[in-house]
Amino acid sequence: MATQDAPLLIKRYASRRLYNTETSDYVTLEDIAAFIRDGREVKIVDLKSGDDLTRQYLLQIIAEHESRGENVLPLDVLTDLVRSYATNAQSVVPQFLAASFEMLREGQSKMMENMASMPNPMAKMPGFDALQRQQQMFLKAMMGGWRGGSGPEPDQENASTAPAEGEDMEEIKRQLAELQRRISRL
Incomplete structure (x- = not known):
């Protein structure tokens, strides 16, 4: 095998x-x-x-x-790719695309590392662990299969714990918005 x-x-x-x-x-x-x-x-x-x-x-x-x-692939990217076959830019495009995807993979890995290791005052908020796991799973699914792009695995010990049943949906939405603001600042 x-x-x-x-x-x-x-x-x-x-x-x-x-x-x-x-x-x-x-x-x-x-x-x-x-x-x-x-x-x-x-x-x-x-x-x-x-x-x-x-x-x-x-x-x-x-x-x-x-x-x-x-x-x-957005239409303008496809158009530029077609144009690159007819110009001298053809030699630059593959290197640019490879470098861009590598930066995307590295950024995703770095963001996952930061989410896992950052001391976060929001960590004490109810449901934050579940929200963080959900975000990590989303990013992993989004970048899944990319070499070096999977980032750290979510904490398996905490994976089985679910948020309390009566949690207010508005509170979860507020926490998600705050987490997204923090991520966008990274």
Whole structure:
């Protein structure tokens, strides 16, 4: 069995079917997208020629998600990407995008670290622990699968404790707004 650090090798047969070499079964684009969301690197190669088809299939996954209305890339970004193929900026765009995503991952990790280690006067407020766990889970889900972007795990000991049943919804909303203000200041 291969390690999780090694890319998952997917072979494309002449029939265009995709074969997972670790589990010895056929997979779909959605399966490959799930592997990637789970943090796994993939490498897709043509069985006959040995050509690396990874980029082509990753672009196809993105195109399918965009066509289903899961718009992640704003129209102006897509337009600029198309323009970059026709200009000398083509050589700069990949480095810029890679650096931007790396900064996003680092910022998310740093924010998660700060949330976990910051002495916070709000920590004594009722429901704050649950609110903080919820925020961490949201950020982890939002950035899930990105290498180095998952941040610290929420405290498992406190994960089983739920806020008291009669908590006022307005108080929770107020606490959430205060937490968001504090995060935006970081």
